[in-house]
Amino acid sequence: MSFATATENQLxxxxxxxRANCSGIVALSARLESWMTEALSNTPTEIVQSIxxxxxxxxxxxxxxxxxxLRQLESVAAERDLPFKVFFARKSNKCLAxxxxxxxxxxxxDVASEQECRQALDRGVPGPDIICTAAIKTKALVELCVANQVTIAIDNRDELQRVREIAAASKATAEIAIRISGFVHDGEKLHSRFGFDVDEVQDLASSTLRSIDRKEVRVIGLHFHLDGYCSKQRVSAIRQCLPLVDHFRSVGLDVRFVDIGGGLPMSYLESEQQWNRFWREHRDALQSKRTELTYRNHGLxxxxxxxEVHGKRNTYPYWQNPVRAQWLQHVLDDSACAEQKADLEPNVPTIADALRDRSLQLRCEPGRSLLDGCGMTLARxxxxKQHHSGDHFVGVAMNRTQCRTGSDDYLVDPVVIRGQENDDQTQIEGYLVGAYCTESELISLRKLRFPNGIAAGDVIAIPNTAGYFMHxxxxxxxxxxxxxNVLAENNSPLTWRLDEIDSEHAEK
Known part of the structure; x- marks a missing residue:
């Protein structure tokens, strides 16, 4: 990627x-990568022409x-002399680039379907550099993985049996990681519908796994994925995996890695103060202490x-700290012994020490945090129009599924690029509405302010959508x-080309 560079002051x-053309009624200013700022600062005509x-x-x-x-994460492990590998969670974005x-x-x-796996192989990714974590593993997917030495994260006994049968029939060796859940943290069991319960895994290793034909199936790792972004929960899970690694090895199973899955945090916003203020003001709005910040006072x-206000936030934590590399540091530098504190007893081994002493590779599967700064979504x-309530509806040529995950809203201020000269610069407030024919079809539930007006032909840019929100x-x-989906190769002039996922040969 070769972009024209600009000074920090210019950026x-x-x-x-x-940011001057649009913000929330309570602002939530996006972190903008330099390439985004440069691209969006081009003449409006170029951007409109791209649309x-x-x-x-x-x-x-x-x-x-x-x-x-990726390099930031690798540097943390390298500083601790810890074998480490990052697996990009492909489900977070479908672009082949x-x-x-x-x-x-x-x-x-990290692949979650047969097509994702096949595409990675077709792009030249070696099978051993792929892990399959699909929630549903069809026969065709397992056959593809076994034939290409793709590691399979095993969720249940039926999957294990299917892998054994396919490996035996193909006279190939399947390499698997056992997925574990049900770890105890702060005295409570962490819920997940995926994986073998941690209390059952030792028996699984001593019986079923110990007896399998090593020419058919090799157990090479332990795997887990936790909801949320709590570093302390990861520490608890790793602590509980370490004695399992020792037990697996004691019964002859060659465990080489521990994979902590995804959930590495990132931050979308510039300001913690803005984030905290939004939620204070939103709570006031729900209690009728101020005008609403969301469409029809949606609670999020x-x-x-x-x-009184009940419930809990149903959105991603768009401001977080620490993120990515610092977060990983906290995990690796924590004590590996639950009963002792490293700050009180300096000789207590850390998580990094415990993994390294066992010659274990640490793996992770970030999607969102690896794609931090990698994309934006533009819409015309x-x-x-003005609603009888006084608010305005701004209709954009997209639908809400094109910038949404399972949470209620995307709490980041869009950017407005004026696509034409507009004599009416009157400030208005209102909502972005989309193309589906339902009353709930809003691109963003937050009320937005357009200080310089907005008109047909303008372009809405939604920053930092590459991780999950696009696809x-x-x-x-x-x-x-x-x-x-286009890959930005130059910003001045705009040189954007289709990602190969959109080519006629992408689907096979």
């Missing part, structure tokens, strides 16, 4: 100008931040009852085409 000025060429919405991606993020970038940077790929997980404004829920309802 800062550009960022301020970009006309590729369609609205348009996903714009860049791979350089992925490599930077990210598979190429991860592979070329020395990373692996909270519910007002008799003057088609109309602006995880995208739908072709109403027979709308899926958004095209």
């Amino acid at each position: 800062g000025e550009g960022t301020s100008k970009l 006309e060429q590729f369609g609205s919405p348009l996903n714009v991606i860049a791979t350089a931040p992925l490599v930077r993020n 990210f598979v190429d970038a991860a592979h070329q940077a020395g990373g692996g790929v 997980g909270f519910l007002p009852v008799d003057g 404004v088609e109309f602006v 995880f829920l995208e739908s072709r309802s109403h027979q709308f085409p899926l958004a095209k």
Whole structure:
């Protein structure tokens, strides 16, 4: 990726100008990568022409931040002399450029379907550099993995039996990792529907796994994935995996790695103060102490009852600290002994020490945090109208599945690029609405302020959507085409080309 460079001052000025056209009623200012600022600071005509060429919405991606993020994680492990490998969670974004970038940077790929696996293999990723963590593993997927030495994370006994049968029939050796769940943290069992319960794994190793034919199936790792982003929970899980590793090895199973899955945190916003203020003001709105911040006072997980607010936030924590590399540092530098504290007894081994002393490789499978800074979604404004409530509806050519995951909203301020000269610069407030024919079809539930007005032909840019927001829920309802995906190769002039996922040969 070869971008025209700009000074920090120029980028800062550009960022301020970009943010001037739109913010939430309570602002949540996005962290903008330099490539985003440069691209969006081009003449509006170029951006509008790109939308006309590729369609609205348009996903714009860049791979350089992925490599930077991967290197940050690797440096943490290298400083502790710990064998380590990052596997890009492909389910977080379907673009093939990210598979190429991860592979070329020395990373692996985590796949969740037969097609994801086949595409990674077709891009030249070696089978041993792929792990399959699919929730449902069909016969065809398992056959593909076994034939190509792709490691399979085993969730249950039926999967294990299927792998054994396919390996025996193909006279190949399947390499597997046992997925574990049900770890205890702070006296409570962590819930998950995936994996073998930690209390059952030792018996599994001593009986079923010990008796399997090593020419058919080799157990080479332990795997887990926890919901949320708590580093202390990861420490608890690793602590409980270490004696299991010792037991597996004692019964002749060659465990080489522990894989902690994904859930490495990232932060979308510039300001913790903005984040905290938004939730204070939102709570006030739910209690009728101020005007609403969301469409029809949507609670975003909270519910007002008799003057009190109940429930919990149903959105990603868009501001977090620590993130990525610092978070991993906290995990690796924690004590490996639950009963002792490293700060009180310096000789107590850390998690990194315990893994290294066992000659174990640490693996992780980040998606969202690896794609931090890697993409943005652009959409054309088609109309602006005023509702009888006084608010305005800004209709954009996209639907909410094209920037949404399972949570209630994307709590990051968009950027508005004026696509034409507009004599009316009147400030308005209102909501971004999308193309599905339902009352709930909002691109963002937050009320937005447009200080310089907004008009048909303008472009809405939603920053930092590469991780999950572009593709995880995208739908072709109403027979709308899926958004095209372009790789930003130059920003001045704009040089964007289709990612190969959109080529006619991508689906095989």
